[in-house]
Amino acid sequence: MTEKLKGNVLIGQSGGPTCVINQSLVGIVLEALKHEEITGIYGAEYGIKGILNETFFDLGREDKATLEKVAATPCSGLGSVRKKPTGEECHRVLEIFKKYNIRYFFYIGGNDSAETAHIVADIAIAHNYEMRLFHVPKTIDNDLLVTDHCPGYGTAAKFVAMAIMGDNLDNRSIPGIKVDVIMGRHAGFLTAASSLARKYDDDAPHLIYLPERAFHVDRFLADVEEVYSRLGRVVIAVSEGISGEGGEPLYTTGEVDSHGNVQLSGTGALGDFLTNLIKTKMKTKGSLRVRSDTFGYLQRSFPGIVSEVDAREARLVGEEAVRQALSSGGNGSIALRRLNNGKDYQVEAFLTPLSSVARKTKLMPPEFIAEAGNDITEAFVSYARPLVGSLPEIGRLKGIKVAKK
Amino acid sequence: MTEKLKGNVLIGQSGGPTCVINQSLVGIVLEALKHEEITGIYGAEYGIKGILNETFFDLGREDKATLEKVAATPCSGLGSVRKKPTGEECHRVLEIFKKYNIRYFFYIGGNDSAETAHIVADIAIAHNYEMRLFHVPKTIDNDLLVTDHCPGYGTAAKFVAMAIMGDNLDNRSIPGIKVDVIMGRHAGFLTAASSLARKYDDDAPHLIYLPERAFHVDRFLADVEEVYSRLGRVVIAVSEGISGEGGEPLYTTGEVDSHGNVQLSGTGALGDFLTNLIKTKMKTKGSLRVRSDTFGYLQRSFPGIVSEVDAREARLVGEEAVRQALSSGGNGSIALRRLNNGKDYQVEAFLTPLSSVARKTKLMPPEFIAEAGNDITEAFVSYARPLVGSLPEIGRLKGIKVAKK
DSSP states (O other): OOOOOOEEEEEEEOSSOOSSHHHHHHHHHHHHTTOTTEEEEEEETTHHHHHHHTOEEEGGGSOHHHHHHHHTSOSOTTOOOOOOOOHHHHHHHHHHHHHTTEEEEEEEESHHHHHHHHHHHHHHHHTTOOOEEEEEEOOSSOOOSSSSSOTTHHHHHHHHHHHHHHHHHHHHHSOOEEEEEEOOSSOOHHHHGGGGGOOSTTOSOSEEEOTTSOOOHHHHHHHHHHHHHHHSOEEEEEETTOBOTTSOBSOOOOOBOTTOOBOOSSOOHHHHHHHHHHHHHOOOOSOOOEEEEEOTTHHHHOTTOOOHHHHHHHHHHHHHHHHHHHHSSSOEEEEEEESOSSSSOOEEEEEEOGGGTSSOOOOOOGGGBOTTSSSBOHHHHHHHHHHHOOOOOOOOOOOOBOOOO | OOOOOOEEEEEEEOSSOOSSHHHHHHHHHHHHTTOTTEEEEEEETTTHHHHHHTOEEEGGGSOHHHHHHHHTSOSOTTOOOOOOOOHHHHHHHHHHHHHTTEEEEEEEESHHHHHHHHHHHHHHHHTTOOOEEEEEEOOSSOOOSSSSSOTTHHHHHHHHHHHHHHHHHHHHHSOOEEEEEEOOSSOOHHHHGGGGGOOSTTOSOSEEEOTTSOOOHHHHHHHHHHHHHHHSOEEEEEETTOBOTTSOBSOOOOOBOTTOOBOOSSOOHHHHHHHHHHHHHOOOOSOOOEEEEEOTTHHHHOTTOOOHHHHHHHHHHHHHHHHHHHHSSSOEEEEEEESOSSSSOOEEEEEEOGGGTSSOOOOOOGGGBOTTSSSBOHHHHHHHHHHHOOOOOOOOOOOOBOOOO
């Protein structure tokens, strides 16, 4: 058995928030409280930025009721940041860890956050400072390697499915062509979740475009034309990350963050680009009603809609990170493994090396994407449905026609 | 007592859908079923368009369970239309009413639908065809005259408040400047509902811009600058209908429907226009993180989120329309009157002439708008809160700082 390290815990949240990211935070706090080798539990304000500024909250002094309310509240309760620390900053982080006797660091975030933890872990080892650095997974994009799926995804997927259910009804009420732009920089999992909105044969989404397949304007227009001539309406789910054959986004604002990520969200530009394309290039005559919505930040922040499975698993990965940090004697990230792919959905959390998660992006596997590149497969639906949980019931009139006179 | 008319009921839905518009539909059907002078209950597909095409559904043959499921489902179950019939078409409508022995017509919609009912009512009178024409109010914009508020508004307002609650948390996690564009062509009620998201002192929305006040670019920039310097972040709720001193929208796509309404929704253009304005004109130095979201059609179609009060009242106006049509001996629209403005919210439905509602638009009264034109008043909050019902509880860490070393 490894000897247990005595000292303080520090928790940070990084990257885009999710609706269940505070479940992981609270999972870490409540689990940490159970272990006597943990002397204090701190939270860094705004992730790595707060560490560098030494602005820490004493989470051990929060009462349980407040923590549970925060757990059920969307978006990073500690504040978050999109910042990749420089090499010099990583060295400063270690000095600060030493100064505050931080022996356990938990960084809740995506692959960028795993990379940060990994870099600092290497420096700690090089400096012979004994501590445990853990990455706790969160992302609405579901794009982390190793894990079956990421906490945060199920709830965002539920929001997307519900939004498309509603938009399908709206489009059925007043037929036209509708483009819905969904988050997901490189991975199409969230856009693919739009498929869970389908119940009736003619339900949206009628077309789904993912970043994993090159976007061809001509094929897109032909697809839209085909659905429109068949149903008299089209709802299209498009990932914000779709790109042409060359891999370049069709449209961006040109803004880039310190991880090199191009700004795709927070603008209606892609939706407007595609509606203009349809309005000007469709062969169908007459005035087409073409609209777009960009679901935007609501996908990762909307309160009151949660996948219970997702909330539970976000809590679990936080708790498991603490247990592994105390027992494994090393650093790592927590992943989820599906135990029973069939009827009874069940997962277990397990330890995976930081290097297996850091930086890399998981894309939708080919078996989840329809051959034509404009839809998903049933295999994806089976994968995603248990993560999202129940969806609202949609009623439809039988619609018995009255004989014409 | 008026003699009761024997014949068929026809129901149509018109204009943009709401999340509770089918409550009114089902309210009419279930109430109509109680009266023996009503021989059949028909629904027109796509409003006036379906009447002109004589495509009617036999709603009397729908079972109660289906009707109740449809009532709880957003968007026009019969299909809707944005079409103002011509004079010639209104005459054809009357001929069709005669052919199908329609003696009761219920048109669920906004002021445009009330106008259509009013025009056809005049023709029926001129042609001595005895029938009752009723407008049943619905609109997410809450812009009908006479009534205290419109069915459809409470649920849309709830969605907007929840979206802003989430976006406030997102903006607090990763500070920046955020513009949220909210529906409402002429009336700011829906944008004003964003104020219900506020709980803590620094909560969004920090600024609210309504169509009722001329939008001044310089004042807007100064407002944003002031909040940003104070809080380090800004969330701005802007109506899609804001316009300059001359009354012209700041930005539109130029598309106009047959009622003369300019297209404002279904595009991110206004949001992008405002973010560009802030990015290029703000005096604050450094790289500002400025984003926008346009809440779009989700505001009127998102399933699973409903104001119970709104759902109940949407049902009530449908039922009351049938009762009034059978008992009043004339035509009309149904309005709601608030009985107790204080603690115990209560309303009653009453009859109002079609002419009192047709075409006209109700704006936010001056007492609901803050003097500076960039916020709402407490009077608005008191008015709107009972219509929206309960909102998710938001938790916040106490955030006790750890002393710096």
